[in-house]
Structures are given as C-alpha cells and as structure tokens.
Amino acid sequence: MKRLRKWMRTSAALAAALALNVGAQPLPEDSVYQLQMPLRTQAGADAPLDVYRGHPVLISMFYASCGYVCPMLVHSLQRLDQGLDAPARAKLRVLLVSFDAERDTPEVLKETAAKHGVDTTRWTLASAAPEDVRKLAAVLGIRYRKLPDGGFNHATIVTLLDGDGRALARSERPAQPDAELIDALRKAAAATP
Amino acid sequence: MGSAVSRFAVLLMLIGAGGAAAGDGYVPIPGGRFRSVLPPAPGVEDVGVAPYRLARTPVTNAEFLAFVQRQPQWRRDRVARLFADASYLGHWHSADAPGAAAPPDAPVVHVSWFAATAYCESIGARLPTWYEWEYAAAADETRADARGDPALRSRMLDWYARTADAPAAVGSTPANVYGVHDLHALVWEWVGDFNALLVSTDSREQGEDPDRLKFCGAGALTMQDKENYAVLMRIAMLSSLQAAYTTANLGFRCAQDGVK
Numbered sequence: 001m002k003r004l005r006k007w008m009r010t011s012a013a014l015a016a017a018l019a020l021n022v023g024a025q026p027l028p029e030d031s032v033y034q035l036q037m038p039l040r041t042q043a044g045a046d047a048p049l050d051v052y053r054g055h056p057v058l059i060s061m062f063y064a065s066c067g068y069v070c071p072m073l074v075h076s077l078q079r080l081d082q083g084l085d086a087p088a089r090a091k092l093r094v095l096l097v098s099f100d101a102e103r104d105t106p107e108v109l110k111e112t113a114a115k116h117g118v119d120t121t122r123w124t125l126a127s128a129a130p131e132d133v134r135k136l137a138a139v140l141g142i143r144y145r146k147l148p149d150g151g152f153n154h155a156t157i158v159t160l161l162d163g164d165g166r167a168l169a170r171s172e173r174p175a176q177p178d179a180e181l182i183d184a185l186r187k188a189a190a191a192t193p
Numbered sequence: 194m195g196s197a198v199s200r201f202a203v204l205l206m207l208i209g210a211g212g213a214a215a216g217d218g219y220v221p222i223p224g225g226r227f228r229s230v231l232p233p234a235p236g237v238e239d240v241g242v243a244p245y246r247l248a249r250t251p252v253t254n255a256e257f258l259a260f261v262q263r264q265p266q267w268r269r270d271r272v273a274r275l276f277a278d279a280s281y282l283g284h285w286h287s288a289d290a291p292g293a294a295a296p297p298d299a300p301v302v303h304v305s306w307f308a309a310t311a312y313c314e315s316i317g318a319r320l321p322t323w324y325e326w327e328y329a330a331a332a333d334e335t336r337a338d339a340r341g342d343p344a345l346r347s348r349m350l351d352w353y354a355r356t357a358d359a360p361a362a363v364g365s366t367p368a369n370v371y372g373v374h375d376l377h378a379l380v381w382e383w384v385g386d387f388n389a390l391l392v393s394t395d396s397r398e399q400g401e402d403p404d405r406l407k408f409c410g411a412g413a414l415t416m417q418d419k420e421n422y423a424v425l426m427r428i429a430m431l432s433s434l435q436a437a438y439t440t441a442n443l444g445f446r447c448a449q450d451g452v453k
Contacts, residue, residue: 029275
C-alpha cells in the first residue's frame with residue numbers, strides 16, 4: 001500500500017513535470033514564436049518574444065509618441081480585455097511592441113503604460129532592435145513606414161495568438177473588433193489551463 | 194619607428210582596402226539626393242541616400258547552397274513554415290542539391306524575404322532599402338540617372354513582358370555606371386523594407402475601407418511620377434507580397450552601409 005502510494009506520488013510528480021515541460025516542446029512550424037527576438041520591456045527588463053507562452057496573447061505594434069491611432073489601439077485592447085469575465089481575463093496577456101526603437105525607451109514605455117492605466121502584471125509594452133521590429137511586422141503582416149518627422153505610418157492590426165504562438169484570429173479594425181475575434185478570445189481563454 | 198615603416202603600413206592598408214572594394218563582390222555607391230517615384234511624405238520630393246555598398250550581382254544558387262549548408266535551418270525540408278511558403282527552393286532538385294534546373298551561376302529564386310534577410314545577415318550584410326535599390330537602378334552604363342531616357346524604360350518593360358523565362362547567369366547584362374549588374378532584366382529583387390512601400394499616408398484613416406486606401410495610395414504615386422511606371426510596377430509587385438512568399442522570378446542581392 002505504502003509502495004503504491006509512493007508510486008502514485010512519483011507519477012503525479014512526473015505528470016506535473018511533463019505538464020510544466022510543455023514550454024520546452026518544439027514550437028509549431030507556423031508559430032510567431034519561431035521568430036526569436038529579444039525585447040526590452042517597460043520595466044527595463046530583457047524578455048523573449050514568447051514571454052507569455054502558454055497564454056492566449058493579443059499582440060500588436062504601436063509607438064508611444066503617436067497622437068491618435070495608438071491611444072485608440074491601447075483603449076480598444078483594454079475594452080477587449082475588460083469585456084472578458086474575470087477568470088478569462090486572468091489568462092489573457094497583451095504584448096505591444098514599438099516601431100520606434102530610438103525613442104521608446106523603457107522610461108517612455110513605462111510612462112505610456114501608466115498614462116493609460118495598463119495592467120502591467122498581464123500587459124507588456126516593449127521595444128526591440130530595428131531589424132527585429134521589421135521582422136516582427138513582417139510576421140504579423142503589419143506594413144509601416146518611418147516618416148521624415150520621426151513618426152510612423154502603420155497598419156493597426158491586432159493578432160490573437162494561442163499558447164504556442166499560432167495566430168487564431170486577427171482584426172484590422174481593433175476599434176470595432178469583429179465577433180470572430182471576440183469569440184476566439186473567449187475560446188482561447190477557456191482552453192487555457 | 195621610422196616613417197618609412199608607417200608609410201609602408203599605410204600603403205598596405207590602401208592595397209587592402211582597394212582589394213576589398215574590388216574583390217568582395219560589392220561596389221561603393223556614393224550617396225546623394227534624388228527624386229524617388231515614392232515620395233517619403235506628402236509634399237517631400239527629394240530623398241537622401243547615404244553612401245552604401247551594393248552587391249554587383251544577385252545571390253546565386255551556388256552561394257545560397259553554401260548558406261543552407263552553413264545554416265541547415267534554412268534548408269527547404271527544415272525551414273519553419275512561418276518563414277517560407279511551400280514552394281521555397283521548390284525548383285531545386287533536392288534540399289541540398291540545386292540540380293540542372295537551378296545552375297550554380299544563376300540567381301537563386303523561390304526565396305522568401307525572411308530567407309533573403311537571413312542570408313545577408315549571415316555574411317555581415319543586409320538587404321538594400323527600396324531607396325538604395327531605386328537609386329542604383331536609375332543608372333545606365335554611362336549615367337547615374339538615366340531615367341529620363343526612354344531607352345532605359347523600354348528595356349525594363351521589354352523584360353517585364355518576358356519574365357516567364359528561367360533567369361540566365363548573373364552578370365550577363367552590362368554593368369551600370371557604378372559597376373552593378375542585373376538591376377533590370379534578370380530577376381525581381383527583395384528589398385529590406387518591402388513592407389514599408391505602400392502604407393496609407395495617414396494612420397488616422399484607420400476604419401476606412403483598406404482596399405480603398407491602397408488604391409488611393411497607388412493612385413497618388415502614379416500621379417507623382419507617371420513617367421516612371423516601369424519602376425512603379427516593381428513597387429506594386431513588392432507591395433503585394435507577404436514576407437514568406439516565394440516566386441519563380443524573385444531573388445535578392447545584399448548591401449552594406451558605406452563609409453560615412
């Protein structure tokens with residue numbers, strides 16, 4: 001009996017270890033996380049692109065000095081976030097990567113997060129090296145162009161990723177997200193342990 | 194230390210630098226200002242291009258084979274689908290042998306933007322920007338800017354009409370005034386900022402019909418410089434691509450920053 005209980009404990013520990021080890025499984029071929037790029041977060045910390053692996057993630061790109069669209073993007077993402085019930089919201093993560101490697105320092109990003117009342121326990125605002133920014137934009141299908149005045153013209157596209165970084169849904173109009181994105185978001189949250 | 198020794202050292206450095214410029218496959222392109230068909234912003238006509246170095250020829254099958262041997266994650270049987278579509282290197286005989294359909298000295302095609310970017314990074318280079326490409330491509334054999342000459346335009350358009358041909362060996366077209374070959378009439382070429390070319394002129398137009406925006410953007414460009422529609426066609430083609438796409442006549446060449 002004792003031995004059986006010990007065996008059960010061991011296998012439970014093993015199962016837990018395997019479950020935890022999911023993060024080490026090979027990524028799906030079409031995962032956005034195939035792109036390995038370092039981010040610098042609003043907290044001044046280094047983080048990998050798959051910092052939120054295991055969670056459904058809303059990912060998009062912005063820049064802090066953007067006057068109109070980017071505040072609207074943050075606001076739209078907050079509305080999506082708040083539209084979820086509390087257990088689903090607790091599982092969702094949001095990752096916003098800046099186009100503006102030069103000006104969006106951790107201090108600027110921190111200020112932006114504070115200004116919008118962003119929940120930084122589940123949201124990350126980050127910058128990256130310009131060549132990596134171009135690659136991430138390519139992966140997400142976001143066209144952008146630096147302007148002579150230092151600003152950027154860019155498409156505003158939000159992509160919902162599953163726990164392994166596969167794109168589940170995307171919206172080119174985050175201000176009026178379609179039912180498909182909201183539905184996918186709820187399902188992804190429900191499917192997350 | 195005698196001055197003769199240091200003079201000798203300087204001489205060696207000069208020989209070294211000259212040898213590198215001539216022998217590493219790149220030529221220096223002096224920077225300058227020019228009128229692009231793609232204005233950087235509404236009302237801004239001129240574009241400044243900093244000095245850079247451009248590869249004389251597009252990357253060949255032989256060179257790309259050496260790359261996939263060095264970095265096997267870019268073999269067609271190992272590449273992540275995120276970075277290249279299903280026809281990536283599809284004309285090669287096998288994952289590690291280009292074969293007869295892809296001669297060693299022909300430009301590599303069926304490569305994605307991600308693969309082209311990775312290739313250039315692997316040799317300490319990068320893809321040229323659109324403006325760098327356009328600037329070098331404005332030249333003919335004798336002039337830095339031959340765009341006013343209908344002969345250059347018709348040469349481009351003649352080639353567009355027969356792009357179904359399998360590409361010939363690189364370097365088989367005459368070098369332009371900088372010593373660069375094949376900018377026209379061999380393959381289309383990726384540029385680093387291919388996904389920056391046709392962006393709506395104002396992000397505030399978000400919420401408008403995206404197709405209408407693209408149409409208006411393209412329309413505005415055509416108005417800007419309708420004589421250069423041959424170059425505009427190239428922009429339109431590049432803008433229609435996704436970074437993982439590969440096609441039978443799309444290759445690339447690399448560039449490097451120049452001495453400022």
